[in-house]
Amino acid sequence: MAVLRNLACALALALTASAAGAAVRPRSTLSRGGFAMRSRVASPALVAMSTKSKEAAPAPPPEVTFFEGPPSWTEAVVPAVSIITVLGIVPFAAAISRQVWTRYKITNRRLSIQSGWGGNDLVEVVYRDITKVNFIFRFGGLAGDMVMQLSDGAKLEIRSMPDFEKNYDYIMSQVSEACREASNFKKLSKE
Template sequence: MKAVDTTIALFTLAALSPAAAFVPSAASRAALGRTRALPQKSQPTCAPADKSSAVFHSGKGASALFGTGPSYTDVVSETEGDEDGDEEGGKKKKKKKDKKSGGDKEKVKLEAEVTFFEGGPDPSEVVAPAVSILTVIGIVPFSAALARQAWVKYTLTSRRIKIVSGWNGKDTTEVVYPDIVDMVYVWRFFGRCGDLVLTLRDGSKLEIRSLPDFERNYNYIRERTSASCQEKSAVLKPQN
């Protein structure tokens, strides 16, 4: 009977051993209870542990992906600084240019043109043609002298010499004083007026006939020519 009981006990133990594998032991149940009793801790987020591990960080140094070098914010700040510097430099340059241009304008600015003499040929040039009108040939020079009195006009200013002539005063000739290289004169009608011939740089000659108040006007023109022209031009000698 003992043998039968032993055999039955062995078979019973063999049948129960697979199910016991799935039943937790007393030690396992105690550990599980302690784990549930502990407070739950907050899980870490996906944010980087420190600022240096971020791809773009605020400070200089190494980045997680791109190695050492300036950060994005550094590049932006430096670019803005360069732009500000360029703008300030451009403003300074503009100010300097404005100052220079203002100085140049002041230098280039000319004085107002002043008229020294304005009038036609001296009327004494009509006397001789009027006497010659007694002959048939004298009619032509007399008519020319009258036309000159009506249409010819001389103007001397601080900058130039202007001569209006031609039919009905339609021709205008202007000469600036630096273009004059030589001056030759001759008195007319006993010193009442004079003829003046001007030689210009291009070799052409300009004649001013019967210029009134000749001594005063001649000296005025000569004083405004170049030094070389004054050396070549004769000093005016009063007519006795």
């Protein structure tokens, strides 16, 4: 009978604490006849902390898109010219499929790359994970390629980014100061 009473008390306390939205912590372990259970009791300090965090937590700023679009059209120029040969059909088809299925999105919070067959692969990177950025211009400076080293050792490649100077400067303005130093950052755009 005492086990049922203890079980009922523990259940009532747990329900009361969860209904109030409070965090609960283990208070004691009750054991009778090989049956062990933990009762959970809401701590007044934790209740106060949970209500303060709900009141004082400011809303994060809204996500603002800086750039969204496909790779640069210049990527398809050389494959289009090579279509004269029979062998040029394959690179041209690959370039056109990248134009259709690849999308870059640069926001104030993250960098997203949608690619793959049918555009089904999505890679998103937050700026704090980027540790170093290397780049090279393509097609006389109309586009550019970037390779980003991430904090976990992975590398992310962005090929044929249009409006490269503006997009590169914006990405570098969002990364950490340590990343800018490691990348030897110098502003590219004239604005």
